[in-house]
Amino acid sequence: MTRDAALIDVQQLLKACAGKICENLRKQDAPMKEERKEGDMASELTQRIQKNPQYQDLTKRRDTLGRWLAVLVLIAYYGFILVIAFDKSLFATPIAPGMTTTWGIPAGFGVILLTVVVTAIYVRIANREYDRIIKEILDKEVQP
Amino acid sequence: MRAMMQGILRQGRIFKAIGPGLVALFAAILPGLAWAADVVGETQKQATNWTAIGMFVVFVGITLWITKWAAKRTRSAADFYTAGGGITGFQNGLAIGGDYMSAASFLGISAAVMATGFDGLIYAIGFQVGWPLITFLLAERLRNLGRFTFADVVAYRFQQVPVRIFAASGTLVVVLFYLIAQMVGAGQLIKLLFGLDYIYAVVIVGGLMMAYVLFGGMTATTWVQIIKACMLLGGATFMAFMVMLQYGFSPEKLFQAAVEVKKSGAIMGPGGFVKDPVSAISLGVALMFGTAGLPHILMRFFTVPDAKEARKSVLWATTWIGYFYVLTFIIGFGAIVFVSANPEFLDDKGVLRGGANMAAVHLANAVGGNAFLGFMSAVAFATILAVVAGLTLSGASAVSHDLYASAIKKGKATSQDELRVSKITTVFLGIIAVFLGIAFEKQNVAFMVSLAFAIAASANFPALFLSILWRGCTTKGAVIGGFIGLISALVMTVLSDAVWVAVLGHPKGSAPFPYSSPAIFSMPLAFLSIWIVSILDRSGQAEKERQDYEDQKVRSETGLGAFKAASH
Numbered sequence: 001m002t003r004d005a006a007l008i009d010v011q012q013l014l015k016a017c018a019g020k021i022c023e024n025l026r027k028q029d030a031p032m033k034e035e036r037k038e039g040d041m042a043s044e045l046t047q048r049i050q051k052n053p054q055y056q057d058l059t060k061r062r063d064t065l066g067r068w069l070a071v072l073v074l075i076a077y078y079g080f081i082l083v084i085a086f087d088k089s090l091f092a093t094p095i096a097p098g099m100t101t102t103w104g105i106p107a108g109f110g111v112i113l114l115t116v117v118v119t120a121i122y123v124r125i126a127n128r129e130y131d132r133i134i135k136e137i138l139d140k141e142v143q144p
Numbered sequence: 145m146r147a148m149m150q151g152i153l154r155q156g157r158i159f160k161a162i163g164p165g166l167v168a169l170f171a172a173i174l175p176g177l178a179w180a181a182d183v184v185g186e187t188q189k190q191a192t193n194w195t196a197i198g199m200f201v202v203f204v205g206i207t208l209w210i211t212k213w214a215a216k217r218t219r220s221a222a223d224f225y226t227a228g229g230g231i232t233g234f235q236n237g238l239a240i241g242g243d244y245m246s247a248a249s250f251l252g253i254s255a256a257v258m259a260t261g262f263d264g265l266i267y268a269i270g271f272q273v274g275w276p277l278i279t280f281l282l283a284e285r286l287r288n289l290g291r292f293t294f295a296d297v298v299a300y301r302f303q304q305v306p307v308r309i310f311a312a313s314g315t316l317v318v319v320l321f322y323l324i325a326q327m328v329g330a331g332q333l334i335k336l337l338f339g340l341d342y343i344y345a346v347v348i349v350g351g352l353m354m355a356y357v358l359f360g361g362m363t364a365t366t367w368v369q370i371i372k373a374c375m376l377l378g379g380a381t382f383m384a385f386m387v388m389l390q391y392g393f394s395p396e397k398l399f400q401a402a403v404e405v406k407k408s409g410a411i412m413g414p415g416g417f418v419k420d421p422v423s424a425i426s427l428g429v430a431l432m433f434g435t436a437g438l439p440h441i442l443m444r445f446f447t448v449p450d451a452k453e454a455r456k457s458v459l460w461a462t463t464w465i466g467y468f469y470v471l472t473f474i475i476g477f478g479a480i481v482f483v484s485a486n487p488e489f490l491d492d493k494g495v496l497r498g499g500a501n502m503a504a505v506h507l508a509n510a511v512g513g514n515a516f517l518g519f520m521s522a523v524a525f526a527t528i529l530a531v532v533a534g535l536t537l538s539g540a541s542a543v544s545h546d547l548y549a550s551a552i553k554k555g556k557a558t559s560q561d562e563l564r565v566s567k568i569t570t571v572f573l574g575i576i577a578v579f580l581g582i583a584f585e586k587q588n589v590a591f592m593v594s595l596a597f598a599i600a601a602s603a604n605f606p607a608l609f610l611s612i613l614w615r616g617c618t619t620k621g622a623v624i625g626g627f628i629g630l631i632s633a634l635v636m637t638v639l640s641d642a643v644w645v646a647v648l649g650h651p652k653g654s655a656p657f658p659y660s661s662p663a664i665f666s667m668p669l670a671f672l673s674i675w676i677v678s679i680l681d682r683s684g685q686a687e688k689e690r691q692d693y694e695d696q697k698v699r700s701e702t703g704l705g706a707f708k709a710a711s712h
Contacts, residue, residue, distance in 0.1 A: 046694050050698065108265045115276050123279065126452075127455055142704070
């Protein structure tokens with residue numbers, strides 16, 4: 001190796017270092033750019049992940065669960081509103097003869113309780129199961 | 145620092161120039177006066193309540209001390225917007241509750257229950273049902289895609305400038321209407337509870353809110369919201385407990401006593417709250433989907449480290465908010481029994497002292513004496529502060545992150561510049577809030593909270609929803625459709641009873657838009673517009689955006705490449 005060639009090597013190394021430092025600085029200051037760059041690099045990875053059967057299964061299951069729970073909430077709430085709009089007397093009926101508590105009370109509290117219960121079901125399944133599957137997928141597909 | 149001060153001064157000068165013009169404008173377009181359930185209406189000034197003021201001073205002391213601590217940790221834009229991303233799911237759940245449970249809903253809904261019984265519950269449920277949808281559709285996807293504001297998510301694969309301008313408009317309009325309603329409510333409430341003049345009350349709220357956000361950013365705001373949520377939930381629990389204790393924890397006995405006092409069983413069933421089915425469903429749509437489009441709520445999902453914590457936070461929020469509405473209902477019925485028939489709380493004409501919204505406050509006195517009354521008054525004040533701080537932070541982020549850093553500087557602004565702009569905006573918003581609070585003192589602001597929800601449901605939510613879940617959505621579609629939703633919700637509200645008759649003073653029955661909420665029309669209109677404009681968009685840019693959807697989808701589902709919490 002000649003002296004000049006070695007010098008060029010060192011120059012290139014320095015340039016690369018400077019480039020790296022600049023890039024890091026840019027990363028700190030301009031998050032948008034970093035995002036864009038990651039996006040471009042992810043394309044191939046995206047395709048790999050989308051082909052992963054575990055991923056396909058996960059998104060399908062998660063979408064189905066979310067959709068059914070959302071439909072449940074929509075039916076419960078708009079059903080509640082429609083009863084009030086079209087048949088007020090139904091909710092004004094006592095739950096048992098001689099009682100003051102009407103059907104409207106358990107129905108109303110039922111809707112509130114339902115929102116908490118469905119949220120809890122989804123969050124429990126997602127945090128216990130989905131996150132574990134996602135980690136498995138990423139461990140497999142994202143090579144260091 | 146000097147640049148910042150100059151900036152503030154410059155802004156101040158502009159403000160002085162346009163200020164009086166704005167007052168005149170608002171005074172001209174918004175005459176009229178009325179009462180409504182969702183904001184605190186006109187009130188009478190009460191004797192100065194030193195217990196309440198003392199407790200409030202303690203609260204302010206603690207929160208300012210936290211702000212001082214938070215200020216040391218707020219060095220970068222990320223600290224300012226997201227508290228460094230290190231908030232836990234449980235803490236964030238409480239803070240979301242603190243953001244969402246306003247004084248207006250505490251006092252307004254308990255008052256509505258006292259007046260109408262079951263109808264108050266219908267209203268409360270509307271505020272509750274949006275949360276599961278946020279969980280299934282948005283929470284983790286938001287966390288995986290965004291960084292500081294919900295616009296980050298909408299703009300993920302779209303052209304930055306138009307989307308940012310749209311999202312910032314959606315944010316600022318919602319924040320401003322919400323903020324005005326809170327400021328006017330704050331002034332009225334504090335006049336009533338503390339016996340302070342309206343103008344001082346508004347200035348104190350504006351000043352403290354500015355201090356929290358300006359110096360402590362998201363860290364201080366979060367802790368103010370957490371403390372407030374604990375105080376509110378604790379106080380309300382005590383009141384509901386004391387009411388139920390009287391009846392051996394039997395709801396049936398409480399209802400019986402309430403019906404006896406009212407001398408009518410009408411409170412146990414639906415009454416006049418739902419007038420026509422269209423209005424009922426429309427209000428339901430606005431409340432349900434509006435919750436999923438409130439910028440200050442969406443922003444909270446960026447303060448947690450990952451999707452798991454984002455889900456936990458929405459579960460805790462749903463639980464606490466649902467529990468809160470149950471308490472509010474019990475408190476309302478307690479007020480029927482202990483307040484509405486008690487001459488101590490009524491004036492000469494047999495009307496509740498201080499106005500209809502005082503139901504919960506008088507009940508606090510009835511079950512816990514003067515010291516507890518002082519405590520609940522301080523809680524109400526703290527509640528307003530926490531809500532307005534969250535709103536201001538969200539508005540400031542829209543200006544500094546979406547407009548300044550992303551649209552104007554194209555992502556090249558330094559963290560320090562961005563931080564400076566957000567602080568200047570905070571000062572500016574604080575001044576605007578105080579000023580509008582004073583300008584609207586005698587106005588009917590009842591429509592503003594429901595308008596904020598309607599706009600959030602018709603502009604922010606459709607754009608966010610379709611950009612995340614529909615591959616075909618394009619920049620043009622999201623921006624044009626979103627603006628159509630925003631403007632149609634605004635116009636229909638102006639043409640409805642709440643503004644046309646109650647505010648503008650047109651004769652009763654002359655409102656061109658016959659329903660009480662526009663959302664059932666404006667939200668589908670926004671969805672339809674986004675869809676049509678997007679499928680008609682055949683440009684190369686649109687094609688690229690559709691291709692980019694795959695990357696976005698994988699990231700939203702897996703969190704791959706999501707922004708990590710900033711470490712200290």
